[in-house]
Amino acid sequence: MNLSEKPTHSLILKINGTDTILKIKPWTSLLDGLREYAGLSGTKKGCDHGQCGACTVLVDGKRINSCLTLAVMHDGHEITTIEGLGTLENLHPLQAAFVEHDAFQCGYCTPGQICSAVGLMNEGKVKTEDDLREMMSGNLCRCGAYSNIFDAVKEVINHKTGVLL
């Protein structure tokens, strides 16, 4: 019998505001659930081991590495991916700032960087430039766009909160 015919675990993930039913095996990571089963490949896989941050998504507003958690653990949770932040016509302020500051080159780490920055702002802990650098250090960028990423995120934080770093 083929695996596909076998009963699998059925769960509902609220992804970007839409209830999405996924039929998957319980050992599917949230990352693979999104990329391979929900058809949302905007979230990237850079290591599958929680070491790079490319897979960062927001679960109930908190940033997590989606490769380090199983999809079945998030039944009923609100998951926001890069696809849920803004559209081509209506970019999220961070997405717009990333384009404006050229805060990426290949763009592979970018969805993770942006989701991470949204999570960072939700946390509200950044008080200084050094905090910002420290708290964005879980997202690797091999292209080395760090200083532009820094400028983009700083600009949006300043604009949103009025707090000058």
Next chain:
Amino acid sequence: MRENYIGKATNRVDGPLKVTGQAKFAAEFTTSGLLYGVVVSGEIAKGKIDSLDDSEALKVEGVHKVFSHKNRPDIIHYINKKHEDQDSPYGEHFKPFYDEKILFNQQPIALVVAETFEAARHASKLIKIKYSEEPFLTDMQIARLEAKKPDKGKMGWEKPKSRGDAEKSFASAEVKFENEYTTSINTHNPMEMFASTVIYHGPGKLTIYDKTQGVMNSLGYVCNIFDLKKDDVQVLSPYVGGGFGSGLRPQYQLMLATMAALDMKQSVRVVLTRQQMFSFGHRPGSINTFKLGADKSGALTSIYHHVVQETSMFEEYTENIASWSGVAYHCENVDLDHKLAHVNLYTPLDMRAPGAASGMFALECGLDELALKLNMDPIELRLKNFAVNDQAHFHRPHASNELKACYIEGAEKFGWSKRNSKPRSLKDGRKFVGYGMAGGMWEANRQAIQVMAAYNKEGKLTVSSASSDMGTGTYTIMAQMAADSFGLHIDQVKAMIGDSKLPEAPLSGGSWTAASLSHGVIFACDKLKKTLFDSAKGMKNSPLSKSTFEGSVFKEGWVYDKTDLTKKVSLLDILKHEKKDEITETDGENKIMGMIKQMPYSKNTHAAVFVEVKVDEDLGMVEVTKVVSAVAAGKILNPKTARSQILGGVVWGISQALHETNLIDHNFGRIMNHSLAEYHITVQKDVGNIEVIFIDEKDDVTSKMGVKGLGEIGIVGTAAAVANAIYNAIGMRIRELPITPDKLIRAT
């Protein structure tokens, strides 16, 4: 041509797609019934597979097949040795699954194909392998004793040329010093892991989404080894999640996914793991024996640079490490040598500024050491020995060389005059502050290329070529150039690349893509404009009937007579007149044509990089707090994306200096830190303030527009500048990369 976009900071045209997660990479294309392949990696450095038991793996639900040397299809690849690719070095290339022999650790030895990734991954762990190990050697420091001259090397290899009598002049030099510099093995690690999605359409007919820096290379490779017709296979890589050289050779997931798809008559995707990203190609480690001699005025009288570089047992990978010491500065007596130390590792592979990033680490640190002995400012020493021409290549003049301006403007911006040449003289709290600088150099080449330009009835212009954008900004510069050529808004222009059905383009590497495309795009657009003009002129009662093409100008969808702007024809009317939905022309440049004018010149980009570090002596920690990189690279097409290229190069240089190294356990011949947790690269916290200056530089030899390319120059010299700054901070000279806390603590 009016320059509305060229030379102006322009946002990436593919930016919105990238920030919304819509840009698709090789592993993100899918089709119904797609199967997933997971590669099993070997665990010894040398020997053979005695047995490979896949019975448990095959029992896993959803697993369809396990491929290995035992059951691999008899593809032509194994028989006729046609498995070259455009970047393969001289030697006997590795053929996955050919036989039971193990040539290097982490060698791919099996592929599990299943209906889900989860099933394939699980089954891959159930394969039981028994090996017979044979003695091996992975330590370059031992292999150097047997190092030998390369036979043929690889494409681009230039045997280093000596001149004069360096030994004699060294013996009699008034000021001299000698030492050994070592660079470590580094791995590219682009953020996107290597992946190929092979869509099966029928026997011999495939669409392949591949991670590559050249779709034509992947196409040629696959067609060669599987005996397929080029017309039946299409290779696509619209977006590439970083390359840095790793995509210059097709990697084994391409061959394995294609093999499985053809054999199983189904579509297959294979994605490597991060661990497996360490199993092919790396920047080779190098040992640089280095001597400099000078007279009291600082004029160099002798340069001696002998290199030992590691390569595999089966291929002769060679990079130009020592040769930079023969061109970067003026000196009559130069002794250069390059030998290969063969080890039981996989073959190295070009990695950002291959050769220069290693060789110029030695050269630029060496000059710093000499400056100290001479009690001379490091910039003054470099100015004193400025290379007025290319002594290693028939004393050819530079096509352009604003290196002096790099020194001066860089130093000014950095505040170099505040530097105290005496180490340990500046402190910030308990940290010592140091300033260091270095020069950099990279070749400015151009390759043959073809581009197609098309104007359609929606009033859109498309320019396309089988080139690649790994984050380098190719899409954007193509759109900028085409927009200016036709006087259009950039939104009216579309750039297409990464598709083997498009006109032929070279591999994207060596910093030649922008210069090559600057010719291709302009030639193709000119040809299309000529066709459109001729058609307009030929219309009945054409307002342009008396006009000439040279006297015409294209703007916002019209072609005008420059001398009388009331005379004009709309491009859409030309399409109607021709009864066509689209008019296309293809043009470009062949190699010979492109080279003739360049022959008498030496063509390079130059840079000077300035670094401030803060060193905590107790903890051995180094912070790079400020960098200024002054670059002379001809015409800058897009200051925004160009700046990013240099920022990236500088970040790589910091990484090379302080973090990156493949740690090999020589007892097992195995990389110990093959993950992103343990293979350290620069992160956000490691990067301070980086400023990039582009020096105005005119060049009408290197390319028509004066474009020179920027992919490599940013890294060259940066590691040396960091090392020199560390010396200036604490008076400790570390000559072995990377400069990690353990080395600093040991030294202090």
